Amino acid sequence: MGVRTRPTRDGIPDATVSRLPVYLQALTGLAESGVPTVSSEELAALAGVNSAKLRKDLSHLGSYGTRGVGYDVEYLVQHISAELGLTQDWRVVIVGVGNLGRALANYGGFGSRGFSVAALVDAGADIVGTAVAGLPVLPLTELERVVRDLRVQIGVVATPADVAQEVCDRLVSAGVTGVLNFAPCVLSVPNGVMVRRVDLSTELQILAFHEQRRAASDLAEDLSSDLAGGLFDDDATIAPPVDLPKEAAG
Amino acid sequence: MGVRTRPTRDGIPDATVSRLPVYLQALTGLAESGVPTVSSEELAALAGVNSAKLRKDLSHLGSYGTRGVGYDVEYLVQHISAELGLTQDWRVVIVGVGNLGRALANYGGFGSRGFSVAALVDAGADIVGTAVAGLPVLPLTELERVVRDLRVQIGVVATPADVAQEVCDRLVSAGVTGVLNFAPCVLSVPNGVMVRRVDLSTELQILAFHEQRRAASDLAEDLSSDLAGGLFDDDATIAPPVDLPKEAAG
């Protein structure tokens, strides 16, 4: 029961942190449309979450809303940005300039919000020396120098899986403390370094799992559609009713 | 009831489902190396999780290990694949053939495991009609026809954010029931359709948050560096493979 609302300087739950970027995205959109305030209900709908969760999440940053009114859009944008560390500029190096690396380098949202691509690095003799997204592609041998000289904090691994761990090791020993891994493998890193993995196969497989379930329950539904009295099965025939997916907006 | 171990035909927890693809990846690697069996400890290390969690996860699929020995690699690969629905072929359409769409289309791991790219679709007059990754790029107007005729189940949205929702709506109304969204926005879909979001900004922002924290705690550490009885900072990362025992359990 703090007398006044503290910005809660202790831990923000991981689950909350992972949703803040989504809120920020929605809020930025609102700000651009000139919307001055937003209710938890509205913002939650835009972010695809339930409003109680949104309020709880925001409450971890402090009390930035006004009862009976809602949240000031600009104000919230500022606070979430600050909380995520977007007020400073993070320098990123992209290793691997294949199709994916190129896509990442050209990705607009990069520079816009606190991140700048400091360098592109690749091992291919044919691509080194060319320019991608306005930056020269440097040889892999320059990796350590670039990370050190430009004080790069975050490395993006967009290489084939078989060299990803080696690249990661080199990034880390050169001083990178955060890694975003697009290679389809698990990277191991020393304590104090954070890795996040983004993998197409993984995402597709998770979708496939749910597709399969849905197909199975559709079938069951068909089979019992006439009877509908529900005689058999006390034990779970299939699946709960419609168990709506994580991201589906209500 | 079960005299023998049932494959637990009811719900597998979401958290488990999201890790199965990682296990599968590690197991596939082991299989290719000709490793016949693996212990929970080893597999957990490869997957970057703790071994109790791995065992609990696998126990949801049934009892496929042998006490005192470990898990049969091939056998596990089969069962996890089946559980994820990879024994059937899922047809995917990629909408948006920019840098990212191209990267996705060329992504090898696609065809290898239960997924096939049925079509590429784009709105750009300049790119429609060309071939990417061996497939012709079709005009956006063909979207519905393609989804229906080829019975596509999964749509990949790799378009700019401002058209993502419209594309998604068209995919869904044409019959797609799973969507993988690479556009930096939240898609809303009807009940029964699942969306998964993959967003570079989001990942970078989550990394930035932790970077910022680390920087703050490094500072604190510096201040108290002489005292230090051995504080290498706690958590902060994806579980490192070294999982040190708190004390030798008696």
Next chain:
DNA sequence: GCATGTGAAGATATTCACAGCC
């Protein structure tokens, strides 16, 4: 009146620790 902020309840997820089996 109306929407935030939050204790408390409920649901999930993780970890421990050991029984059971090879």
Next chain:
DNA sequence: GGCTGTGAATATCTTCACATGC
């Protein structure tokens, strides 16, 4: 002896429901 499989303990996350304050 070694390793799986799992109840029980813990931790984390979500949701409810309403007091609080504009």
